[in-house]
Amino acid sequence: MPDDQDMRNYDGKYVSLCRKGDTDAFEELVRRHQKKMLNVAYRMLGNYDDACEVVQDAFVSAFRHIGNFEGRSGFSTWLCSIVINLSRNRLKQIHSRLRLEPLSLDDPISTDDGFVRFEPASDSPSALENLEKKDLQEKIQKCIGNLEGDFRAVLVLRDIQGFSYDEIGEALKLGAGTVKSRLFRAREAVRDCLKKALGKL
Amino acid sequence: MDCEKIREKLSEYDEGLLPQDEAGRVAEHLASCAQCREAYENLMKTVAHLRNLDDVEPPEWFTAKVMARVKDEAGRREVRWRAIFRPFPVKLPLGAVATALIAIAALYIYRADQSVTTVIPAEHPGIQMQPFRQDKRAEQNRGNTEQILRSPAARPQEARKKEAPATKPAAPTMTGATDNAVELPSKEAQRKDYGGSESAPQPMLQAELKEQGAGTREGHVPDAPGSTPAARDKASVPSAVGSAAPAAPSPLRYSRQESRESVARSSAFRPTFTLSVADAARAREEISQLLSRTGSRIVSELSLTGKTTLTCELAADKLPEMREGLGKIGGVREKGLPDVSGREKVKVVIEIREIPGRN
Numbered sequence: 001m002p003d004d005q006d007m008r009n010y011d012g013k014y015v016s017l018c019r020k021g022d023t024d025a026f027e028e029l030v031r032r033h034q035k036k037m038l039n040v041a042y043r044m045l046g047n048y049d050d051a052c053e054v055v056q057d058a059f060v061s062a063f064r065h066i067g068n069f070e071g072r073s074g075f076s077t078w079l080c081s082i083v084i085n086l087s088r089n090r091l092k093q094i095h096s097r098l099r100l101e102p103l104s105l106d107d108p109i110s111t112d113d114g115f116v117r118f119e120p121a122s123d124s125p126s127a128l129e130n131l132e133k134k135d136l137q138e139k140i141q142k143c144i145g146n147l148e149g150d151f152r153a154v155l156v157l158r159d160i161q162g163f164s165y166d167e168i169g170e171a172l173k174l175g176a177g178t179v180k181s182r183l184f185r186a187r188e189a190v191r192d193c194l195k196k197a198l199g200k201l
Numbered sequence: 202m203d204c205e206k207i208r209e210k211l212s213e214y215d216e217g218l219l220p221q222d223e224a225g226r227v228a229e230h231l232a233s234c235a236q237c238r239e240a241y242e243n244l245m246k247t248v249a250h251l252r253n254l255d256d257v258e259p260p261e262w263f264t265a266k267v268m269a270r271v272k273d274e275a276g277r278r279e280v281r282w283r284a285i286f287r288p289f290p291v292k293l294p295l296g297a298v299a300t301a302l303i304a305i306a307a308l309y310i311y312r313a314d315q316s317v318t319t320v321i322p323a324e325h326p327g328i329q330m331q332p333f334r335q336d337k338r339a340e341q342n343r344g345n346t347e348q349i350l351r352s353p354a355a356r357p358q359e360a361r362k363k364e365a366p367a368t369k370p371a372a373p374t375m376t377g378a379t380d381n382a383v384e385l386p387s388k389e390a391q392r393k394d395y396g397g398s399e400s401a402p403q404p405m406l407q408a409e410l411k412e413q414g415a416g417t418r419e420g421h422v423p424d425a426p427g428s429t430p431a432a433r434d435k436a437s438v439p440s441a442v443g444s445a446a447p448a449a450p451s452p453l454r455y456s457r458q459e460s461r462e463s464v465a466r467s468s469a470f471r472p473t474f475t476l477s478v479a480d481a482a483r484a485r486e487e488i489s490q491l492l493s494r495t496g497s498r499i500v501s502e503l504s505l506t507g508k509t510t511l512t513c514e515l516a517a518d519k520l521p522e523m524r525e526g527l528g529k530i531g532g533v534r535e536k537g538l539p540d541v542s543g544r545e546k547v548k549v550v551i552e553i554r555e556i557p558g559r560n
Contacts, residue, residue, distance in 0.1 A: 023272050030267050038259045048257060055259075059267045064274055140250050159251040165218075184212045191247040201246040 011075035018066050026063055033076055034059075036161060037083045043156040044087035045094075046145045054090050058082040073170040077163070081171040084153050091149060136198070143193035147186055154179055155186040204230075204237050211241050215248070471512065472538040473550040474524070478531035481509060481555035488551060491526040495519040500548060509553040517545045527551070 011032070017025030037058060041051035062069075062079055069078050144152060153172055157163040158179075163171070168179050195201060207230050213219050214227045231238050478484035488511065492499065497515035504510075515523065520538060527533045531553075538549070 021275055021278070023268065023275050026271055027264065027268050030264050030271075034259045034263055034267070035256065038263075039256050042257050043254070051257070052260060052263065056263075056267050056270065060270045060274055063271045064278075136250070137254055140254060144251075155251070159248050160254055180213065184209060187212060187244060187247055190251070191243050194247060194250065195243070201243050201250075 012071060015066065015069060015071070015075055018063065023063075026066075029075065030059055033079055036076065037079060040080060040083050040156055040161055041087050043141070043144055043160050044084065044152060045090060046141050050090055050094075051087075054086045055083060058086050061086070073167065077167045077171050080157065080161075080163070080167075081173075084157075084171060088149050088153075139197045140190075140194065143190045143197065146193055147189055151182050151186040151189065154182040155190065158183055159187070204234060204240075207231070207234070207237050208240050211237075211244050215241070215245060471548050471550045473536045473552060474527050475534045475536070475552045475554065476527055476531045477534075477554050477556050479555070479557060481507070481553050484530050484553050484555075485509060487530045488527070488553070491523065491530070494526070495522050497523070507555045511551040511553070512548060513551060514546050514548050517547045520547070520549070523549070 011029065014025040014029050018029065034055065037055045038051055041054045041058075042048060045051050045054065058079065061082055069075065144155065147155060150172075154168060154174075157168045157171065158165070165176055165179050168174070169176055172179070174182070191201070207227055210219060210223065210227055214224055217224075219227065231241055476484065476488075491497075492513060492515075495515055496519060497513040500512040500514050502509065502511050524533065524535065524538075
């Protein structure tokens with residue numbers, strides 16, 4: 001973040017307008033932060049639709065509780081803590097649902113006509129590249145998904161979203177030492193997982 | 202430094218977060234240890250993979266959808282002040298709440314009303330019974346009355362003595378009433394009649410009445426609550442006395458019923474002092490002084506011919522002083538004085554009856 005402080009001041013202006021009930025000011029904050037929050041949620045949940053729902057809920061909750069935002073941390077950090085919390089709750093829901101009807105990502109996808117649809121093979125190198133990239137990204141996401149919630153959050157915030165250690169500590173209510181050690185273990189776990197999935201890094 | 206400790210620091214080393222001397226030691230170790238170098242490279246690759254993950258884009262409708270929900274929330278917040286009047290998260294049906302409140306209020310008023318009526322002790326039912334009891338007594342007393350008629354001068358005294366120890370307050374009344382009615386000229390009876398229906402039909406009132414009938418037979422006319430034109434006409438003729446008594450009950454009951462209601466309205470069977478005096482005006486003045494001495498307050502005052510009814514409010518512990526003071530002014534009879542003490546406020550009725558020639 002090159003102009004972190006500027007961004008924070010900029011947010012502050014809109015936040016104080018929001019406190020007076022200015023929904024237009026809040027809309028500006030939504031536009032500004034929605035992509036980042038969606039990506040946090042997406043990496044936490046591994047599901048785009050779930051991520052969209054969670055981030056919507058997070059924005060509504062943020063607007064409702066904007067009076068609780070003290071301005072000590074940045075608005076983005078505060079918002080992020082809401083997204084992380086809601087994502088964790090969603091994960092718990094998904095977990096309990098999966099326990100009832102176990103599904104695997106490797107299960108064949110059934111379609112309306114009853115056939116399993118395969119993606120058509122393409123000869124073009126770019127298509128192949130895309131396919132490889134897509135495959136890699138899916139594997140990485142799967143490895144992230146294997147992490148426990150607390151480790152996942154630290155990794156997502158630090159390595160994917162680039163939050164500082166302080167911001168992560170603020171958002172997750174963790175001490176600096178805990179953030180570092182969790183990040184270390186999360187990276188090691190992902191490394192081992194990727195090594196297994198890709199054969200080499 | 203062994204490899205394990207180095208590897209724990211690799212994350213921070215990579216991000217330049219280690220102090221310079223520590224970073225130098227890690228760099229030294231990495232240069233010499235191939236395993237740790239591989240671990241470091243793997244870490245960097247892992248982090249690079251994570252950083253290279255493509256961002257997902259929010260759907261186009263995202264902002265609009267969020268803002269629609271936010272505006273809905275803002276609208277709800279505007280009417281949230283209403284929650285002051287409806288502090289329950291569950292929406293209650295207004296009608297049911299209002300009904301419940303009315304029911305509670307009604308119960309409260311009913312109970313408050315009860316607490317007033319309980320101030321009055323046993324006299325209340327006693328009075329209700331009175332007319333019926335009188336009816337019986339009237340029959341019983343007929344013979345008595347005839348006796349009285351035969352020797353008008355001596356009998357009343359005797360009758361009074363006979364009735365005095367009686368515990369039923371109603372008994373003497375009928376004797377007195379019949380007694381008087383027999384002798385009254387119709388005009389006087391009529392006046393008395395009027396007074397009687399106005400006054401409170403309280404036991405001591407009748408007791409006093411009997412006393413008056415005995416003491417001041419000539420000239421003065423005591424209350425004859427039971428008298429009605431019909432009864433009076435018959436009673437005014439001595440020979441009709443026999444039929445006067447049986448005829449009396451039903452109109453008697455009627456007029457008493459009426460006056461009792463009026464009393465219930467005015468003084469609600471309050472504890473009563475009945476004061477018999479020769480000079481009502483002077484007594485009234487003396488009572489005024491007594492009232493101010495005892496810190497009483499006059500609630501209402503009703504003056505009728507020969508009778509003034511004062512309703513006052515005073516502290517219960519002033520009752521003995523009041524009793525004593527009234528005793529100095531004239532003959533006092535009391536009824537239904539509550540057995541209370543302390544600073545509690547009680548309402549009492551003081552009836553001043555002018556009886557010329559008394560003293």
